[in-house]
Amino acid sequence: MQEISVPAKVVSPRTMNTTEFVLRQAKLAANPALFSKRNEDHVWVDVSAKEFLADVSAIAKGLIASGINVGDRVGIMARTRYEWSLVDFAIWFAGAVSVPIYETSSPSQVAWNLGDSAAVAIFAETGSHENIIRQAAHNENLTTLEHVWQLEGDGLDVLRDAGHNVSDETLEAARTANGLDDVATIIYTSGTTGRPKGCMLTHHNFVELSENARAVLGKSVVPPGSQTIMFLPLAHVFARYISVLAVAAGAKVGHTPDIKNLLADLQSFQPTFILAVPRVFEKVYNSASLKAEGEGKGKIFAAATKTAIEYSRAKQDGGAGVVLKAKHFVFDKLVYVKLRNAMGGQVRHAVSGGGPLGERLGHFFQGIGLQILEGYGLTETTAPITVNRPEHIKIGTVGAPLPGNAVKIAADGEILAKGVCVMKGYFGRDDLTAEAFVDGWFRTGDIGELDEQGFLKITGRKKEIIVTSGGKNVVPALLEDQIRADAIVSQCVVIGEQRPFIAAIVTIDEDALPQWGKAHGLPAGISVAEAAKNATVIAAVQGAVNKANSTVSAAEAIKQFRIVDTDFTETSGHLTPSLKVKRAQVMKDFEAVVEEIYLSKKPV
Structure with a gap:
């Protein structure tokens, strides 16, 4: 399609x-x-x-x-x-x-x-x-x-x-x-490159997108009496749109400005649905896994994870068998209920946006009874163009268009969007507005594909596609997302533009390090800088790289990586407020690391 x-x-x-x-x-x-x-x-x-x-x-x-x-x-x-x-x-x-x-x-x-x-x-x-x-x-x-x-x-x-x-x-x-045609807000794209552009979102965007989302999510996700706790920045279009949708639907919103208190806030507020970026779900899973390992229950958690994923996949493919249902029932009492209770005990749905969520993670959460509804959109589209819905879901995709929206795949694979979600234009920049549209369709800059049922799958960012010196096109996100899912990894940036091979820059998750280090025999109190040079850590990252490499061709595989001694953060200037990596800034600040990789002995 x-x-x-x-x-x-x-x-x-x-x-x-x-x-x-x-x-x-x-x-x-x-x-x-x-x-x-x-x-x-x-x-x-x-x-x-x-x-x-x-x-x-x-x-x-x-x-x-x-x-x-x-x-x-x-x-x-x-x-x-x-x-x-x-x-x-x-x-x-x-x-x-x-x-x-x-x-x-x-x-x-x-x-x-x-x-x-x-x-x-x-x-x-x-x-x-x-x-x-x-x-x-x-x-x-x-x-x-x-x-x-x-x-x-x-x-x-x-x-x-x-x-x-x-x-x-x-x-x-x-x-x-x-009225609907008038501008409601100007949201400046945090942007991973260049000067921010002011996206003019109209009352039409907020009203029509909220009303049409309510028409398909109003009974299941945001019925009257439902409630959510907001912890993403309201300056970001995703949180802002959901905040407006909640008022439209009569759902209750609480706020917590500090994500460090999130678990306690979830337990006291007891939301029925939450919204988060994929990194939050990765951290929830990784911290639960590390906690289980630290308590000597690593094998039970691994088996529970495997069962949750198999159960979710089976349900999506038509139904789970008797044995799988029985295993799932046991693990629900032993493991899954504890994870749900940690998030307040009432959460049934989580809306994920702002970046791609791994299919495995989507099935894991669905399998434990927390359905993640992954969606897709940009600041320019008032957040959601597409979203998975409880009765119309396909994990591994970002769903089908919301009513009032349309998606088209251009000849080069770029995703084009049209409909009630699309902005009026860039404030004071008619030239940039004209560049952003082709025949009335907004050019998202992302690459993707539609399946036969109209579900959209994102495969990468058009500007981020790496072309090696050998002419091979590589989509970095396919590798980065898999490597970042490892508990010890915080961020991963795949490089190789006009270079002879693909490589990666990796950072350590400082929050996970103490527990991970204890489970893997690292010295107590080891710093991130020390861990970056530690043989056990390097081997673990190599394992994550090998796993990711097994899903791509040899020409696309990561041949070398370096672990740097500081993490990428918003404060350091390497992440946007929605936790996306500013690739150009990383390349600039870690230029010496990049050059060292390509001056070293060429991999076989």
Whole structure:
């Protein structure tokens, strides 16, 4: 199959915008809880739809009183927290356009996003964030930026007070000023290369994509009363879209800004569904495996893993036999229930995006009773173009298009997208917008294929395909994903562009090292730098490389690798906020390692 188009199940009035979702929930007699936030005693306290509407309206009136006009751009720079969504909707109620900024951004990155979007105001989480913003405004002479409000302290109270004299009629005129065709937000692509581009996402994108997702996921994944805890950055389109979808569906959202507390937060909040990037699922599996090894239960966990994967595969292929069902039942009592309880005990579905999830991992989680619904999309497509659904799933693919979306495979294998998910264009860059489309189809830059049932499989990134000096095309992700799945490995970057052979740069998982080291006889307290030179670690990485190599041809196989003594992180500048590797930055910073590989003795 080369093309598939799925008709929209819901078509909204052109005068509608995203704020209608809040009004819809507040009008319900049940007055559902839309959010939950921790109080001073760390107890989760629900925020009802009516309470949320009242506070959003009060802050929106404050924005209007402060001179924010319809169409003005207003920034948000904060960690993932309740107030992020509160001010996001307040900006929309005031008829303005929100501009998310990652809270880890440097002054120059902040300056670019605010300056390029000509933002007139910004919400900052803390004093330190405000300092970065003011430094950025001073350095780049951002004359349009008039207001900086803090989420902590009394910043929001100042706005609430400022809006007392703004009438309900004035607020309603601002709230209804935008229709589906108007811009709701400008999200700057974190990008692995070049200057970030401002993706203009409209109310049409959020409304139609949420309504059509609700039409197919509303009974199973996001029914009224379902709940999720948000730990991905809300500045990222994936978390942002799910946050809007939750309001549309009447699902409750909690927030946790620090992933280090994630397990405790999952257990206290007890979500029914979660969303995460593949690295989170890899870490959950690897830490469970290492814990079992450390307790002398490694063989039981390995057998339980094998059974879970076999059970899931059998179910997908038509049904599990009596013996397999019996084994699965036993391991469910011994192992799987503990894993589910570790995530709060109520999670039934997990939405995975932001990168490819290994097929083996997908089957493992499905087999233990946590169904991972892998989807695919970009900032430019408001997150999901396609997604697997509980009743329409094929593990190893990223699902079929959501209603209202279409996918086409170009002659060179590039995935093209069209539909309710696709952005209006790049802010102030008509030239780049024109380049991004061909005959009305958005060019994703990813390579993939559609099967006979319309399920999409991603095979790589067009720009990342390596062409060796011998002319062989190699898709690095096919090798990297398999190697990164090993417990001791954090990141892997496959190299070889115009080189005689394929090689890899590997980093060690610092969090996994103590437990892994103990299980494998490494000295206590061994550092990452020491582990990078340790023979046991090198042998383990070689084993992971050999395993990955067995799935590709000899010309595509990794002939040499080097373990570097520091991990790639967002702070080091080697990962985007959604944990994708900035390949060009790695190549630049580890140039000496790359050259050493290719100056060494050529592999046989």
